[in-house]
Amino acid sequence: MAEHAEHIVPVKTYVIIFLSLLFLTGLTTGVAYIDLGPFNTVAALAIAVIKMLLVILFFMHVKYSPKLTKLVIVAAFFWLALLLTFTMADEFTRNWSPIPNNWGPSISAPAPRMQ
Amino acid sequence: MWVFLVTEIMFFGGLFCGYAIYRGMYLPAFEVGSRILEVKFGATNTAVLIGSSLTMALAVHAAQTGKRKALMIFLVVTMVLGMVFLGIKFTEYVHKWNEFLVPGLRFAPTEGIPAGTSLPHVELFFCFYFFMTLVHALHMVIGLGILTTLLILAYKNRFSKTYFAPVEVAGLYWHFVDIVWIFLFPLLYLIGGRYPHG
Numbered sequence: 001m002a003e004h005a006e007h008i009v010p011v012k013t014y015v016i017i018f019l020s021l022l023f024l025t026g027l028t029t030g031v032a033y034i035d036l037g038p039f040n041t042v043a044a045l046a047i048a049v050i051k052m053l054l055v056i057l058f059f060m061h062v063k064y065s066p067k068l069t070k071l072v073i074v075a076a077f078f079w080l081a082l083l084l085t086f087t088m089a090d091e092f093t094r095n096w097s098p099i100p101n102n103w104g105p106s107i108s109a110p111a112p113r114m115q
Numbered sequence: 116m117w118v119f120l121v122t123e124i125m126f127f128g129g130l131f132c133g134y135a136i137y138r139g140m141y142l143p144a145f146e147v148g149s150r151i152l153e154v155k156f157g158a159t160n161t162a163v164l165i166g167s168s169l170t171m172a173l174a175v176h177a178a179q180t181g182k183r184k185a186l187m188i189f190l191v192v193t194m195v196l197g198m199v200f201l202g203i204k205f206t207e208y209v210h211k212w213n214e215f216l217v218p219g220l221r222f223a224p225t226e227g228i229p230a231g232t233s234l235p236h237v238e239l240f241f242c243f244y245f246f247m248t249l250v251h252a253l254h255m256v257i258g259l260g261i262l263t264t265l266l267i268l269a270y271k272n273r274f275s276k277t278y279f280a281p282v283e284v285a286g287l288y289w290h291f292v293d294i295v296w297i298f299l300f301p302l303l304y305l306i307g308g309r310y311p312h313g
Contacts, residue, residue, distance in 0.1 A: 032305035044301035
């Protein structure tokens with residue numbers, strides 16, 4: 001963290017990133033008022049991820065950081081992806097099987113949470 | 116610092132994960148709750164916070180190039196923008212209080228609730244809204260404390276071209292808190308189906 005032979009990002013880059021972030025904020029707000037079905041959520045998340053990458057790479061200097069820093073960050077997001085993927089995989093595949101089971105609510109009597 | 120931020124990613128990630136689960140379970144009520152939130156507050160605050168991230172980045176730049184005066188100015192501007200964010204957030208909370216939208220304490224919304232909506236689940240949405248935004252606001256307050264310390268150190272001329280790590284690390288923290296809001300804004304305010312229905 002305290003290497004002093006650091007790359008100094010020019011002010012111009014910061015300003016361009018700032019303007020891009022403002023533009024993307026306007027874009028995500030505008031898109032929310034257009035009916036895209038399930039793609040509203042996809043668009044909102046995609047724009048948020050792009051904004052996050054801009055902040056991480058440029059404002060947080062990760063583009064110019066040592067590989068170890070990058071590895072730590074990638075590992076963190078990989079771990080977060082595990083959490084989200086397996087939670088969602090569980091949540092959205094419950095009660096898919098038409099075969100009644102004995103350990104939980106069957107599809108003929110859906111659990112209240114599935115309303 | 117990055118390792119600390121990794122723990123923060125997991126902390127907020129867990130909250131987002133919980134929000135996603137309950138949103139999936141009670142989608143209609145969560146969409147109603149989301150539409151009640153006022154986009155103007157959320158969007159303005161996003162812009163304010165992005166602006167504060169720019170000035171924070173410029174403060175780090177000033178520290179790297181050894182410009183003490185510019186560093187102090189940018190730190191102050193960043194803090195002012197941070198306080199503007201918290202002010203807007205507070206105004207929004209007051210609105211929610213007046214509209215009976217505070218779960219547990221004062222929850223009896225009248226407007227914007229279509230017939231047949233499950234009110235307890237709208238209340239659950241507002242539990243998430245308040246908890247996630249309050250935790251984020253707490254991070255902002257902590258950030259303001261850190262920036263105050265930096266400002267004092269800069270005033271005492273403790274930083275130089277070769278020693279500015281504290282400014283840089285505080286910058287990382289500030290940008291991280293910005294990123295959390297970058298996700299909170301669309302997920303809470305925007306994806307509730309704001310377009311005209313039917």
